[in-house]
Amino acid sequence: MQITVHKHYKEKEVLVPQLIEGFSDSGDLIMQGTRNIIKSNILGEEKVVIKFFQKPGLFKSVIYSFFRSTKAKRSFEYANYLLEYNIPTPFPIAYVEEKSGLGLLQDSYYICENIDYDFTFRELIHNPLFPERNIILEQFTDFTFKMHQARVNFLDHSPGNTLIVKRGAGEYDFYLIDLNRMKFETLSIEARMDNFKKMWLSKTMVKVIAKKYADLSGENEEKLQQLLLKKTIAFKAKTTRKKYLKRKLRIMK
Structure with a gap:
């Protein structure tokens, strides 16, 4: 040992x-x-x-x-x-x-x-009326932007891998978990938007995140929104396709 x-x-x-x-x-x-x-x-x-x-x-x-x-x-x-x-x-x-x-x-x-967290990012996906949802999304975007600025490409940036702690009204802390898959590299703006794709974002969430990331990065908001939406839709389609094929294979067996 x-x-x-x-x-x-x-x-x-x-x-x-x-x-x-x-x-x-x-x-x-x-x-x-x-x-x-x-x-x-x-x-x-x-x-x-x-x-x-x-x-x-x-x-x-x-x-x-x-x-x-x-x-x-x-x-x-x-x-x-x-x-x-x-x-x-x-x-x-x-x-x-x-x-x-x-x-x-x-x-x-x-x-x-051990972190005594209040919820994960997953709750924001399943509940569009989650309290202070847009505020949390904006702060999560700031958190991810800082991660990207530190040259961190978190390959498992997915809903269950961010723990969220509420510190007070409109104030949240975010903690990354399940860390063993990362790359440390300078990320292009396309790679940065690609890093959000596993978060399973809705169109409304895409708009909020793209606007905040544009404010932080100085990039064009519409460009980021289109890029993020494209990445998100492609990932959802690929995941859905995989699940469909797995079900078909199980039936065939």
Whole structure:
């Protein structure tokens, strides 16, 4: 077991192994996917979140062991990068990699701060009458603009990966989660609009975001609106097509 702990949590490093060893039997389940499991638990006296990445297949195990950082390590390093540029994300506490005698990756874990959030971006999509919806959209656009200015291309910029905390009337904080898929590069205006496409925006939401992004960037509002709408419609069509084909394949089986 290889443990890397943030310097601010060095005094709690000795507590990490028991948290990992008891992962299956303790803690509160947040999400269980086909390969990943997320739980909350207590580290010392602090509530934390632990994301478990199940052992990859042989080929990916070799890749992650010798050629590419593991998802747990990337999550930790990317979180540190975001915080360096004042882009909120749950504070990265540690990551753990379990390897075989041959040095091949087995299971891995990422531990971060627990955020008591009020809702995610998903609620804004499903409820057009959500309180202060346009204000939240404008502040979310500002948040994303700052991310783009910091050369962050968040490849999983989707509705469930932004936690939203209400600080007061008309004031919101945003936190990025599920960080292991990012690129760090200068983004063209087209790439910036493309980065919004997975948010599943309505035409009304597109107008609000395009106007705010135009104000922040100095780009033409109509140009951004057309570009963002084009990207959004294409993504929705592609996703719908994939779902349709999957259903057809299931029926054929």
